Amino acid sequence: xxxxxxxxxxxxxxxxxxxxxxxxxxxxxxxxxxxxxxxxxxxxxxxxxxxxxxxxxxxxxxxxxxxxxxxxxxxxxxxxxxxxxxxxxxxxxxxxxxxxxxxxxxxxxxxxxxxxxxxxxxxxxxxxxxxxxxxxxxxxxxxxxxxxxxxxxxxxxxxxxxxxxxxxxxxxxxxxxxxxxxxxxxxxxxxxxxxxxxxxxxxxxxxxxxxxxxxxxxxxxxxxxxxxxxxxxxxxxxxxxxxxxxxxxxxxxxxxxxxxxxxxxxxxxxxxxxxxxxxxxxxxxxxxxxxxxxxxxxxxxxxxx
Amino acid sequence: xxxxxxxxxxxxxxxxxxxxxxxxxxxxxxxxxxxxxxxxxxxxxxxxxxxxxxxxxxxxxxxxxxxxxxxxxxxxxxxxxxxxxxxxxxxxxxxxxxxxxxxxxxxxxxxxxxxxxxxxxxxxxxxxxxxxxxxxxxxxxxxxxxxxxxxxxxxxxxxxxxxxxxxxxxxxxxxxxxxxxxxxxxxxxxxxxxxxxxxxxxxxxxxxxxxxxxxxxxxxxxxxxxxxxxxxxxxxxxxxxxxxxxxxxxxxxxxxxxxxxxxxxxxxxxxxxxxxxxxxxxxxxxxxxxxxxxxx
Numbered sequence: 001x002x003x004x005x006x007x008x009x010x011x012x013x014x015x016x017x018x019x020x021x022x023x024x025x026x027x028x029x030x031x032x033x034x035x036x037x038x039x040x041x042x043x044x045x046x047x048x049x050x051x052x053x054x055x056x057x058x059x060x061x062x063x064x065x066x067x068x069x070x071x072x073x074x075x076x077x078x079x080x081x082x083x084x085x086x087x088x089x090x091x092x093x094x095x096x097x098x099x100x101x102x103x104x105x106x107x108x109x110x111x112x113x114x115x116x117x118x119x120x121x122x123x124x125x126x127x128x129x130x131x132x133x134x135x136x137x138x139x140x141x142x143x144x145x146x147x148x149x150x151x152x153x154x155x156x157x158x159x160x161x162x163x164x165x166x167x168x169x170x171x172x173x174x175x176x177x178x179x180x181x182x183x184x185x186x187x188x189x190x191x192x193x194x195x196x197x198x199x200x201x202x203x204x205x206x207x208x209x210x211x212x213x214x215x216x217x218x219x220x221x222x223x224x225x226x227x228x229x230x231x232x233x234x235x236x237x238x239x240x241x242x243x244x245x246x247x248x249x250x251x252x253x254x255x256x257x258x259x260x261x262x263x264x265x266x267x268x269x270x271x272x273x274x275x276x277x278x279x280x281x282x283x284x285x286x287x288x289x290x291x292x293x294x295x296x297x298x299x300x301x302x303x304x305x
Numbered sequence: 306x307x308x309x310x311x312x313x314x315x316x317x318x319x320x321x322x323x324x325x326x327x328x329x330x331x332x333x334x335x336x337x338x339x340x341x342x343x344x345x346x347x348x349x350x351x352x353x354x355x356x357x358x359x360x361x362x363x364x365x366x367x368x369x370x371x372x373x374x375x376x377x378x379x380x381x382x383x384x385x386x387x388x389x390x391x392x393x394x395x396x397x398x399x400x401x402x403x404x405x406x407x408x409x410x411x412x413x414x415x416x417x418x419x420x421x422x423x424x425x426x427x428x429x430x431x432x433x434x435x436x437x438x439x440x441x442x443x444x445x446x447x448x449x450x451x452x453x454x455x456x457x458x459x460x461x462x463x464x465x466x467x468x469x470x471x472x473x474x475x476x477x478x479x480x481x482x483x484x485x486x487x488x489x490x491x492x493x494x495x496x497x498x499x500x501x502x503x504x505x506x507x508x509x510x511x512x513x514x515x516x517x518x519x520x521x522x523x524x525x526x527x528x529x530x531x532x533x534x535x536x537x538x539x540x541x542x543x544x545x546x547x548x549x550x551x552x553x554x555x556x557x558x559x560x561x562x563x564x565x566x567x568x569x570x571x572x573x574x575x576x577x578x579x580x581x582x583x584x585x586x587x588x589x590x591x592x593x594x595x596x597x598x599x600x601x
Contacts, residue, residue: 011440015437136582139529140529140585142537143533144556145536145574148556156563156564239444242446244446244448246449247540262541265456268456273449277450280446281444285444
């Protein structure tokens, strides 16, 4: 287990390092950031001054190492737009995104796992078909369009929830549904497939033959084993959700890190964008690491391989 | 005994015939390919079917309603905020979505297949390196990176296609790697190697034809993914730029009139939905038909 843990940790660190290199080079991908910052009417002296001010005159590897060592201590430099530390902007907005992501994954699990289980117990039943319908629709529905439709129906026509903003928990309802629904098809398919496979297993037949209560067989013997891959997928989906919440947050004007990312991209505020890409990646790396460890703990076979 | 041998031929069908029969009986596959075929035809013949020029503005005819909701049949789906014919824009929009989907899937398919097949065939260190690249790619937030890159290079059809193509290869790599691993140890690959075939030849003539079905399935998946992402990027204003009739852009432009003219977002949204639905049905169908043992 320790060996497994150390290998996985090392891999995660290496991935994080590579991502940091990529998100750093993104800034220099499109040309000279000093020219872009100086604006159109800038003279050569202005550009030189900006280069010196932001340290763009140093060699790139030096800049990268400086940025990385800063990032390790939580210092991502100052925002070009607000001239305040990037990390303050992000820590202020990240909790909203986290809350949204967690609510979304809970919604997805609550919808997908029961549906998947029932669909697996009664294949080709009405519920199985309903589950299939939900997943087909979920896969084909663009998030932003789904959001707008929900706004038209539930916020405008029915007036049950606010249209946009992030002040109360009621502002989170529609974004949670949109984000969670997006993750539902994958989790449901995996639950259904896992349950179908497990329910055919010998130990389930043994449990039935012993005369155990069907519900006990279902929850204690079957679901527990079928849930192992679902745990991994849910963690991965949560990572995707946090990174993908940018669209949903923008539509609902939910004041989270996703909206901050969108605003910063439009303001050419690269330090914030770089930091957000790195942070979202780190969260994803940590979530997959957590999922792997959780899986290894749930399923001893993985530890050895 | 000529007649009996003939009936025997009729009963024993070739694998190709069985495949065709399974395909024709598969409802999802049939519906998906029919819908997709229709959309492809619309895209190809848009100039001939569209009743108006999709770019022609007429500010005296802004926000006309859909014909059966109080509009005129001159503009069956009404007009947008610049008085442009909505049906014509919708028909031309199919071209953008299909182009994005196809080209992005081709780029990402090439990258992903090369990575995946190499990793699966050679294994060992090569596999470790490729797996690492895949992990790095998966850990990057696609929408955020795509938005940032489009913002840096400026939004245009070419930039969007390239960005999506270079971001969405992960599924290809993962699936091709697993498929290749399964085929690598088959007897016919071993015998090809024993015959002294070159690695390139083995990969091209022994491996590739056998992973082709899986590749088709991933192509449909990633086409759908690219189309949805393009629409989302354009919707956020960092994708295809106006006045191009991208469906995502049409939704963005209709958003301001969300409360008054909801059809402006409903129509292009439905078009997107139908296209993605058709592609997904096709992909699921191909998977079921080519590998009936893997259903569920």
